[in-house]
Amino acid sequence: xxxxxxxxxxxxIDQLPMVGNWEMDIIIVFFVFAYIGFFIPxxxxxxxVILALxxxxxxxxxxxxxxxxxxxxxxxxxxxxxxxTKTFPPSYMRYF
Numbered sequence: 001x002x003x004x005x006x007x008x009x010x011x012x013i014d015q016l017p018m019v020g021n022w023e024m025d026i027i028i029v030f031f032v033f034a035y036i037g038f039f040i041p042x043x044x045x046x047x048x049v050i051l052a053l054x055x056x057x058x059x060x061x062x063x064x065x066x067x068x069x070x071x072x073x074x075x076x077x078x079x080x081x082x083x084x085t086k087t088f089p090p091s092y093m094r095y096f
Contacts (some may be wrong), residue, residue, distance in 0.1 A: 022062060030058040 022030070033054025037047045065073070077083035 022058070023065075026058055026062050026065070029061055030054055033057065 033050060037050035037054060041047050041050065074083065078085060
C-alpha cells in the first residue's frame, strides 16, 4: 500500500500474512463459516444467519487471541492432549 509516496511494510519481517487486519488462522475460521453458509443451506435466511454467526465467532476468536499471550491456544491443545509435544514447549508456553 503506497501512501504519499511511501510504501507501508510490516513492522516485523516474520509477521504472518494478514487480510483485512486478520491473520490467516482467523481468516480460516471465517472461510469455514462462509463455505457452510453458501453451500450447505437451501434458504437465504439460513445463509445470512450462518454468515452472521461466522462474523461473530471470527471477531470473538480474534479478541480472545489478542487478549492472551503468544502460544495460548497451543498450550490448551497440549493440556487437553490433542497435540503431543516433540520436545519440551518453549519457555513462553509453560506459564500463564
